[in-house]
Amino acid sequence: MSATSYAGSGAYPASYYAASANPAPLRPALAGLHETEICVLGAGYTGLSTALHLAEKGYKVTVVEGARIGWGASGRNGGQIVNGLNASLQTIARRYGQDTARFVAGLVMEGGDIIRERVATYGIQCDLKPGNVFAALTGAHMRELEARWRLWRSYGIDSQEMLDAARMQDHIVTDRYVGGMIDHRGGHMHPLNLALGEAAALESLGGTIFEMSPAISVDHQAATPSLRTAGGEVRARVLVLCGNAYLGHVVPALERRVMPVSTQIMATEPLGEAQARALMPSDACVEDVRYILDYFRMSADHRLLFGGGTVYGGADPRDIQAKLRHNMLKVFPQLAEARIDHAWSGNFALSFSRVPQMGRIGANTYFAHGYSGHGVTGSHTFGRILAEAIHGDSARFDTFAAVPWIPFPGGRMLRVPYSVIGSWWYALRDRLGV
DSSP: OOGGGTSTTSSOOSOHHHHTOOOOOOOOOOOEEEEEEEEEEOOSHHHHHHHHHHHHTTOOEEEEOSSSTTOSGGGTSOOEEOOSOSSOHHHHHHHHOHHHHHHHHTTTTHHHHHHHHHHHHHTOOSOOEEEEEEEESSHHHHHHHHHHHHHHHHTTOOOEEEEEHHHHTTTOOOSSOSEEEEEEEEEEOOHHHHHHHHHHHHHHTTOEEEOSOOEEEEEOSSSSOEEEESSEEEEEEEEEEOOGGGOTTSSHHHHTTEEEEEEEEEEEOOOOHHHHHHHOTTOOEEEEOSSSOEEEEEOTTSOEEEEEEEEETSOOOSOHHHHHHHHHHHHOGGGTTOOEEEEEEEEEEEETTSSOEEEESSTTEEEEEOOTTOHHHHHHHHHHHHHHHHHTOOHHHHHHHTSOOOOOTTHHHHHHHHHHHHHHHHHHHHHHTO
Protein backbone atom coordinates (compact mmCIF):
# COMPACT_ATOMS: atom_id res chain seq x y z
CA MET A 1 0.00 0.00 0.00
CA SER A 2 1.52 3.34 -1.05
CA ALA A 3 1.12 6.71 0.62
CA THR A 4 -1.30 7.69 -2.11
CA SER A 5 -3.69 4.86 -1.27
CA TYR A 6 -5.64 6.89 1.26
CA ALA A 7 -3.73 10.01 2.29
CA GLY A 8 -2.47 11.46 -0.96
CA SER A 9 0.86 13.12 -0.21
CA GLY A 10 0.21 12.67 3.50
CA ALA A 11 -0.03 16.42 4.05
CA TYR A 12 -2.97 17.81 5.99
CA PRO A 13 -6.09 18.45 3.88
CA ALA A 14 -6.93 22.12 3.51
CA SER A 15 -9.04 23.14 6.52
CA TYR A 16 -9.33 25.91 9.08
CA TYR A 17 -7.62 23.63 11.57
CA ALA A 18 -4.64 22.98 9.31
CA ALA A 19 -4.37 26.71 8.55
CA SER A 20 -4.35 27.60 12.26
CA ALA A 21 -2.35 24.65 13.63
CA ASN A 22 0.38 25.19 16.18
CA PRO A 23 3.92 24.70 14.84
CA ALA A 24 4.93 21.03 14.86
CA PRO A 25 7.91 19.14 13.45
CA LEU A 26 7.62 16.57 10.68
CA ARG A 27 8.55 13.28 12.29
CA PRO A 28 10.70 10.84 10.29
CA ALA A 29 9.26 7.96 8.32
CA LEU A 30 9.81 4.43 9.61
CA ALA A 31 13.01 2.93 8.18
CA GLY A 32 14.61 -0.40 9.03
CA LEU A 33 13.75 -2.77 11.84
CA HIS A 34 12.63 -1.44 15.23
CA GLU A 35 11.75 -3.36 18.37
CA THR A 36 9.62 -1.91 21.14
CA GLU A 37 7.35 -2.89 24.01
CA ILE A 38 4.19 -1.30 22.59
CA CYS A 39 3.54 -0.42 18.96
CA VAL A 40 0.49 1.71 18.20
CA LEU A 41 -0.77 2.00 14.61
CA GLY A 42 -2.44 5.38 14.10
CA ALA A 43 -1.70 8.80 15.60
CA GLY A 44 -5.25 9.99 16.06
CA TYR A 45 -6.93 10.37 19.43
CA THR A 46 -7.28 6.64 20.16
CA GLY A 47 -3.65 5.91 19.36
CA LEU A 48 -2.31 8.98 21.12
CA SER A 49 -4.47 8.41 24.20
CA THR A 50 -3.39 4.77 24.45
CA ALA A 51 0.27 5.63 23.87
CA LEU A 52 0.32 8.51 26.33
CA HIS A 53 -1.36 6.52 29.12
CA LEU A 54 1.17 3.70 28.61
CA ALA A 55 4.14 6.06 28.45
CA GLU A 56 3.01 7.56 31.75
CA LYS A 57 3.20 4.05 33.19
CA GLY A 58 6.78 3.72 31.99
CA TYR A 59 6.36 1.64 28.83
CA LYS A 60 8.51 2.05 25.72
CA VAL A 61 5.96 3.12 23.10
CA THR A 62 6.31 3.55 19.33
CA VAL A 63 3.53 5.11 17.24
CA VAL A 64 3.37 4.59 13.47
CA GLU A 65 1.20 7.03 11.48
CA GLY A 66 0.48 6.75 7.77
CA ALA A 67 0.26 10.51 7.21
CA ARG A 68 0.64 13.35 9.78
CA ILE A 69 -0.38 13.50 13.44
CA GLY A 70 -4.18 13.87 13.57
CA TRP A 71 -4.50 13.66 9.78
CA GLY A 72 -7.84 11.84 9.95
CA ALA A 73 -10.96 12.54 12.00
CA SER A 74 -8.95 13.65 15.03
CA GLY A 75 -7.70 16.73 13.19
CA ARG A 76 -10.82 17.52 11.15
CA ASN A 77 -13.81 17.03 13.44
CA GLY A 78 -16.21 19.60 14.88
CA GLY A 79 -14.06 20.06 17.96
CA GLN A 80 -16.99 19.36 20.27
CA ILE A 81 -16.65 17.55 23.60
CA VAL A 82 -19.99 15.72 23.60
CA ASN A 83 -20.47 13.28 26.45
CA GLY A 84 -22.11 9.95 25.70
CA LEU A 85 -22.14 7.44 22.88
CA ASN A 86 -24.08 7.60 19.64
CA ALA A 87 -26.30 4.82 20.99
CA SER A 88 -28.37 6.05 23.93
CA LEU A 89 -28.20 4.52 27.40
CA GLN A 90 -31.81 3.42 26.89
CA THR A 91 -30.86 1.57 23.69
CA ILE A 92 -27.85 -0.03 25.37
CA ALA A 93 -29.99 -1.20 28.30
CA ARG A 94 -32.62 -2.66 25.96
CA ARG A 95 -30.09 -4.37 23.71
CA TYR A 96 -27.38 -5.50 26.15
CA GLY A 97 -28.97 -5.36 29.59
CA GLN A 98 -29.07 -3.02 32.55
CA ASP A 99 -25.64 -4.04 33.88
CA THR A 100 -23.99 -2.95 30.61
CA ALA A 101 -25.96 0.29 30.63
CA ARG A 102 -24.79 1.06 34.17
CA PHE A 103 -21.21 0.28 33.14
CA VAL A 104 -21.42 2.63 30.14
CA ALA A 105 -23.09 5.35 32.23
CA GLY A 106 -20.13 5.18 34.58
CA LEU A 107 -17.66 6.12 31.87
CA VAL A 108 -19.49 8.41 29.41
CA MET A 109 -18.19 11.54 31.17
CA GLU A 110 -14.63 10.26 31.39
CA GLY A 111 -13.34 11.29 27.97
CA GLY A 112 -13.98 14.99 28.50
CA ASP A 113 -12.27 14.81 31.89
CA ILE A 114 -9.23 13.15 30.28
CA ILE A 115 -9.02 15.93 27.68
CA ARG A 116 -9.17 18.63 30.35
CA GLU A 117 -6.54 16.83 32.43
CA ARG A 118 -4.22 16.47 29.41
CA VAL A 119 -4.57 20.14 28.53
CA ALA A 120 -3.79 21.17 32.11
CA THR A 121 -0.95 18.71 32.75
CA TYR A 122 0.94 19.26 29.50
CA GLY A 123 0.02 22.88 28.82
CA ILE A 124 -1.65 22.08 25.50
CA GLN A 125 -2.76 25.21 23.64
CA CYS A 126 -6.01 24.18 21.94
CA ASP A 127 -8.54 26.94 22.81
CA LEU A 128 -10.44 24.73 25.25
CA LYS A 129 -13.83 26.20 26.24
CA PRO A 130 -16.75 24.89 28.36
CA GLY A 131 -20.37 24.16 27.47
CA ASN A 132 -22.22 21.93 24.99
CA VAL A 133 -25.83 22.72 24.03
CA PHE A 134 -28.26 20.23 22.46
CA ALA A 135 -30.87 22.11 20.41
CA ALA A 136 -34.47 21.03 19.76
CA LEU A 137 -36.37 22.04 16.64
CA THR A 138 -39.71 20.46 17.61
CA GLY A 139 -41.78 19.46 20.58
CA ALA A 140 -40.84 15.85 19.88
CA HIS A 141 -37.18 16.81 20.16
CA MET A 142 -37.85 18.50 23.50
CA ARG A 143 -39.56 15.38 24.81
CA GLU A 144 -36.56 13.36 23.66
CA LEU A 145 -34.18 15.68 25.52
CA GLU A 146 -36.32 15.66 28.66
CA ALA A 147 -36.32 11.85 28.62
CA ARG A 148 -32.54 11.87 28.19
CA TRP A 149 -32.16 14.35 31.07
CA ARG A 150 -34.25 12.15 33.37
CA LEU A 151 -32.48 8.98 32.31
CA TRP A 152 -28.99 10.37 32.82
CA ARG A 153 -29.96 11.73 36.24
CA SER A 154 -31.18 8.26 37.17
CA TYR A 155 -27.60 7.09 36.55
CA GLY A 156 -26.19 9.87 38.74
CA ILE A 157 -25.16 12.22 35.91
CA ASP A 158 -26.29 15.70 36.93
CA SER A 159 -24.27 18.09 34.74
CA GLN A 160 -27.14 18.68 32.31
CA GLU A 161 -29.80 21.38 32.52
CA MET A 162 -32.96 21.82 30.48
CA LEU A 163 -33.45 25.10 28.59
CA ASP A 164 -36.74 26.59 27.41
CA ALA A 165 -36.91 28.79 24.32
CA ALA A 166 -36.13 31.97 26.28
CA ARG A 167 -33.09 30.48 28.01
CA MET A 168 -31.80 29.12 24.71
CA GLN A 169 -31.30 32.75 23.70
CA ASP A 170 -28.58 32.95 26.35
CA HIS A 171 -26.59 30.58 24.16
CA ILE A 172 -27.87 30.92 20.57
CA VAL A 173 -29.70 34.00 19.34
CA THR A 174 -31.97 32.45 16.72
CA ASP A 175 -35.63 31.62 16.18
CA ARG A 176 -34.83 28.12 14.91
CA TYR A 177 -35.02 26.24 18.21
CA VAL A 178 -37.89 25.68 20.63
CA GLY A 179 -35.59 24.78 23.52
CA GLY A 180 -32.74 22.51 24.41
CA MET A 181 -30.39 21.18 27.05
CA ILE A 182 -26.91 22.26 28.13
CA ASP A 183 -24.23 19.89 29.40
CA HIS A 184 -21.93 21.94 31.59
CA ARG A 185 -19.27 19.22 31.41
CA GLY A 186 -19.22 19.37 27.62
CA GLY A 187 -17.13 21.85 25.69
CA HIS A 188 -15.09 22.47 22.58
CA MET A 189 -11.53 23.02 21.38
CA HIS A 190 -9.20 23.09 18.37
CA PRO A 191 -9.02 19.36 17.62
CA LEU A 192 -5.83 19.28 15.57
CA ASN A 193 -3.95 21.31 18.15
CA LEU A 194 -5.14 18.91 20.85
CA ALA A 195 -3.70 15.98 18.86
CA LEU A 196 -0.43 17.81 18.24
CA GLY A 197 -0.18 18.64 21.94
CA GLU A 198 -0.78 15.03 22.94
CA ALA A 199 1.89 13.87 20.48
CA ALA A 200 4.39 16.31 21.98
CA ALA A 201 3.43 15.09 25.47
CA LEU A 202 4.13 11.50 24.42
CA GLU A 203 7.55 12.44 23.07
CA SER A 204 8.34 14.32 26.28
CA LEU A 205 7.98 10.97 28.07
CA GLY A 206 10.30 9.16 25.68
CA GLY A 207 7.75 7.92 23.15
CA THR A 208 8.68 7.63 19.47
CA ILE A 209 6.46 8.69 16.56
CA PHE A 210 6.97 7.88 12.90
CA GLU A 211 4.90 9.82 10.34
CA MET A 212 4.31 9.33 6.60
CA SER A 213 4.51 5.55 7.09
CA PRO A 214 1.38 3.75 5.85
CA ALA A 215 1.20 0.14 6.98
CA ILE A 216 1.24 -2.42 4.19
CA SER A 217 0.77 -5.51 6.38
CA VAL A 218 0.12 -6.49 9.98
CA ASP A 219 0.97 -9.82 11.60
CA HIS A 220 -1.46 -9.95 14.50
CA GLN A 221 -1.41 -13.72 15.04
CA ALA A 222 2.23 -13.99 16.08
CA ALA A 223 3.25 -14.08 19.74
CA THR A 224 5.40 -11.07 18.86
CA PRO A 225 3.11 -9.06 16.55
CA SER A 226 4.53 -6.73 13.93
CA LEU A 227 3.63 -4.24 11.26
CA ARG A 228 5.44 -3.46 8.03
CA THR A 229 5.58 -0.30 5.95
CA ALA A 230 7.28 0.29 2.63
CA GLY A 231 10.42 1.36 4.49
CA GLY A 232 10.58 -0.67 7.65
CA GLU A 233 9.12 -2.96 10.28
CA VAL A 234 8.21 -2.68 13.97
CA ARG A 235 8.10 -5.74 16.21
CA ALA A 236 6.48 -5.36 19.59
CA ARG A 237 5.37 -7.25 22.65
CA VAL A 238 1.93 -5.67 22.14
CA LEU A 239 0.39 -4.14 19.02
CA VAL A 240 -2.57 -1.73 19.19
CA LEU A 241 -4.57 -1.01 16.02
CA CYS A 242 -6.10 2.49 16.02
CA GLY A 243 -6.65 3.25 12.34
CA ASN A 244 -10.44 3.57 12.72
CA ALA A 245 -12.03 4.83 9.46
CA TYR A 246 -8.66 4.96 7.69
CA LEU A 247 -7.33 1.48 8.49
CA GLY A 248 -8.35 0.38 5.00
CA HIS A 249 -7.61 -3.16 3.80
CA VAL A 250 -4.62 -3.73 6.08
CA VAL A 251 -6.65 -5.77 8.60
CA PRO A 252 -9.62 -7.38 6.77
CA ALA A 253 -11.07 -8.77 10.01
CA LEU A 254 -11.63 -5.21 11.25
CA GLU A 255 -12.54 -3.54 7.95
CA ARG A 256 -15.90 -5.31 7.72
CA ARG A 257 -16.92 -4.23 11.23
CA VAL A 258 -17.28 -0.53 10.42
CA MET A 259 -18.23 1.76 7.54
CA PRO A 260 -16.52 5.07 6.75
CA VAL A 261 -18.94 8.01 6.77
CA SER A 262 -17.93 11.53 5.81
CA THR A 263 -19.15 14.71 7.45
CA GLN A 264 -18.48 18.27 6.34
CA ILE A 265 -17.53 21.54 8.03
CA MET A 266 -17.00 25.10 6.85
CA ALA A 267 -15.54 28.17 8.53
CA THR A 268 -16.68 31.72 7.91
CA GLU A 269 -14.42 34.71 7.76
CA PRO A 270 -13.64 36.24 11.19
CA LEU A 271 -16.88 37.85 12.36
CA GLY A 272 -15.36 39.98 15.10
CA GLU A 273 -15.93 39.52 18.81
CA ALA A 274 -19.03 41.72 18.95
CA GLN A 275 -20.94 39.79 16.27
CA ALA A 276 -19.74 36.43 17.59
CA ARG A 277 -21.10 37.28 21.05
CA ALA A 278 -24.32 38.61 19.56
CA LEU A 279 -24.91 35.27 17.82
CA MET A 280 -23.62 32.91 20.52
CA PRO A 281 -23.44 34.83 23.83
CA SER A 282 -22.19 31.99 26.07
CA ASP A 283 -19.62 30.68 23.55
CA ALA A 284 -20.83 27.11 24.10
CA CYS A 285 -20.84 24.69 21.19
CA VAL A 286 -24.17 23.50 19.75
CA GLU A 287 -25.57 20.46 18.02
CA ASP A 288 -29.20 19.76 17.23
CA VAL A 289 -30.85 16.42 17.91
CA ARG A 290 -31.97 15.41 14.43
CA TYR A 291 -30.76 12.14 12.94
CA ILE A 292 -28.71 14.06 10.37
CA LEU A 293 -27.75 16.98 12.52
CA ASP A 294 -26.16 20.42 12.33
CA TYR A 295 -23.34 21.28 14.73
CA PHE A 296 -21.57 24.59 15.17
CA ARG A 297 -19.42 26.75 17.43
CA MET A 298 -17.27 29.85 17.44
CA SER A 299 -13.52 29.53 16.99
CA ALA A 300 -11.00 31.42 19.09
CA ASP A 301 -10.70 34.02 16.32
CA HIS A 302 -14.51 34.45 16.13
CA ARG A 303 -15.31 32.43 13.02
CA LEU A 304 -18.47 30.37 12.90
CA LEU A 305 -17.52 26.73 12.32
CA PHE A 306 -20.64 25.04 10.94
CA GLY A 307 -20.86 21.34 10.16
CA GLY A 308 -23.38 18.68 9.23
CA GLY A 309 -24.55 16.20 6.69
CA THR A 310 -23.31 12.67 6.11
CA VAL A 311 -22.15 10.70 3.09
CA TYR A 312 -22.21 6.96 3.74
CA GLY A 313 -19.20 5.16 2.35
CA GLY A 314 -16.90 8.12 3.02
CA ALA A 315 -17.03 10.00 -0.31
CA ASP A 316 -16.55 13.78 -0.32
CA PRO A 317 -19.43 15.87 -1.68
CA ARG A 318 -18.74 17.93 -4.77
CA ASP A 319 -19.66 21.29 -3.20
CA ILE A 320 -19.39 21.45 0.59
CA GLN A 321 -20.48 25.08 0.83
CA ALA A 322 -23.65 24.36 -1.14
CA LYS A 323 -24.35 21.40 1.14
CA LEU A 324 -24.00 23.41 4.38
CA ARG A 325 -24.73 27.07 3.71
CA HIS A 326 -28.50 26.69 3.44
CA ASN A 327 -28.72 25.14 6.90
CA MET A 328 -26.35 27.72 8.38
CA LEU A 329 -28.63 30.52 7.18
CA LYS A 330 -31.65 28.82 8.73
CA VAL A 331 -29.91 29.29 12.08
CA PHE A 332 -28.24 32.65 11.42
CA PRO A 333 -29.85 34.42 8.43
CA GLN A 334 -27.82 37.53 9.28
CA LEU A 335 -24.73 35.73 7.91
CA ALA A 336 -26.04 35.77 4.33
CA GLU A 337 -23.17 37.99 3.23
CA ALA A 338 -20.48 36.30 5.32
CA ARG A 339 -17.57 34.93 3.32
CA ILE A 340 -16.66 31.24 3.70
CA ASP A 341 -12.89 30.94 4.07
CA HIS A 342 -12.55 27.17 4.54
CA ALA A 343 -14.62 24.08 3.76
CA TRP A 344 -13.52 20.49 4.27
CA SER A 345 -14.65 16.91 4.77
CA GLY A 346 -13.47 13.92 6.79
CA ASN A 347 -14.45 10.38 7.66
CA PHE A 348 -15.52 8.76 10.90
CA ALA A 349 -16.09 5.04 11.43
CA LEU A 350 -19.72 3.99 11.91
CA SER A 351 -20.63 0.71 13.58
CA PHE A 352 -24.03 -0.76 12.82
CA SER A 353 -25.01 -0.73 16.51
CA ARG A 354 -23.61 2.81 16.99
CA VAL A 355 -21.63 1.37 19.93
CA PRO A 356 -17.81 1.53 19.75
CA GLN A 357 -15.95 -1.76 19.53
CA MET A 358 -12.92 -2.93 21.45
CA GLY A 359 -11.19 -6.28 21.53
CA ARG A 360 -8.26 -8.49 20.61
CA ILE A 361 -7.35 -10.22 17.36
CA GLY A 362 -4.55 -12.53 18.33
CA ALA A 363 -3.15 -12.91 21.82
CA ASN A 364 -1.20 -9.64 21.87
CA THR A 365 -2.97 -7.39 19.36
CA TYR A 366 -5.66 -5.00 20.55
CA PHE A 367 -8.01 -2.68 18.67
CA ALA A 368 -10.64 0.00 19.23
CA HIS A 369 -12.82 1.75 16.67
CA GLY A 370 -16.36 2.59 15.57
CA TYR A 371 -17.17 5.67 17.67
CA SER A 372 -19.91 6.59 15.17
CA GLY A 373 -19.47 10.35 15.35
CA HIS A 374 -18.71 10.55 19.11
CA GLY A 375 -14.99 9.88 18.89
CA VAL A 376 -13.57 12.99 20.55
CA THR A 377 -14.50 11.77 24.01
CA GLY A 378 -14.88 8.06 23.31
CA SER A 379 -11.40 7.70 21.84
CA HIS A 380 -9.78 9.23 24.91
CA THR A 381 -11.71 6.90 27.21
CA PHE A 382 -10.98 3.82 25.12
CA GLY A 383 -7.29 4.75 25.01
CA ARG A 384 -7.23 4.67 28.80
CA ILE A 385 -9.10 1.35 28.92
CA LEU A 386 -6.72 -0.22 26.38
CA ALA A 387 -3.76 0.98 28.44
CA GLU A 388 -5.32 -0.48 31.60
CA ALA A 389 -5.70 -3.87 29.93
CA ILE A 390 -2.16 -3.91 28.57
CA HIS A 391 -0.89 -2.95 32.02
CA GLY A 392 -2.73 -5.91 33.57
CA ASP A 393 -6.15 -4.57 34.64
CA SER A 394 -8.53 -5.90 32.01
CA ALA A 395 -11.82 -5.48 33.91
CA ARG A 396 -13.21 -2.61 31.84
CA PHE A 397 -11.66 -3.91 28.62
CA ASP A 398 -13.25 -7.34 29.11
CA THR A 399 -16.67 -5.78 29.69
CA PHE A 400 -16.55 -3.83 26.44
CA ALA A 401 -14.92 -6.65 24.48
CA ALA A 402 -17.82 -8.90 25.50
CA VAL A 403 -20.43 -6.59 23.93
CA PRO A 404 -21.38 -8.35 20.68
CA TRP A 405 -20.87 -6.46 17.47
CA ILE A 406 -23.62 -6.51 14.86
CA PRO A 407 -22.67 -6.78 11.17
CA PHE A 408 -24.18 -4.43 8.60
CA PRO A 409 -27.10 -6.13 6.81
CA GLY A 410 -25.94 -7.32 3.42
CA GLY A 411 -22.27 -7.02 4.30
CA ARG A 412 -19.92 -4.58 2.59
CA MET A 413 -21.89 -4.58 -0.67
CA LEU A 414 -25.19 -3.40 0.82
CA ARG A 415 -24.15 -1.46 3.92
CA VAL A 416 -24.18 1.91 2.13
CA PRO A 417 -27.64 1.64 0.47
CA TYR A 418 -29.08 0.14 3.65
CA SER A 419 -27.75 3.07 5.71
CA VAL A 420 -28.95 5.64 3.19
CA ILE A 421 -32.49 4.24 3.29
CA GLY A 422 -32.41 4.30 7.08
CA SER A 423 -31.22 7.90 7.13
CA TRP A 424 -34.04 8.94 4.77
CA TRP A 425 -36.56 7.38 7.15
CA TYR A 426 -35.22 9.13 10.24
CA ALA A 427 -34.85 12.44 8.39
CA LEU A 428 -38.52 12.17 7.37
CA ARG A 429 -39.47 11.62 11.01
CA ASP A 430 -37.51 14.74 11.96
CA ARG A 431 -39.30 16.81 9.31
CA LEU A 432 -42.68 15.51 10.47
CA GLY A 433 -41.82 16.19 14.11
CA VAL A 434 -42.47 12.62 15.29
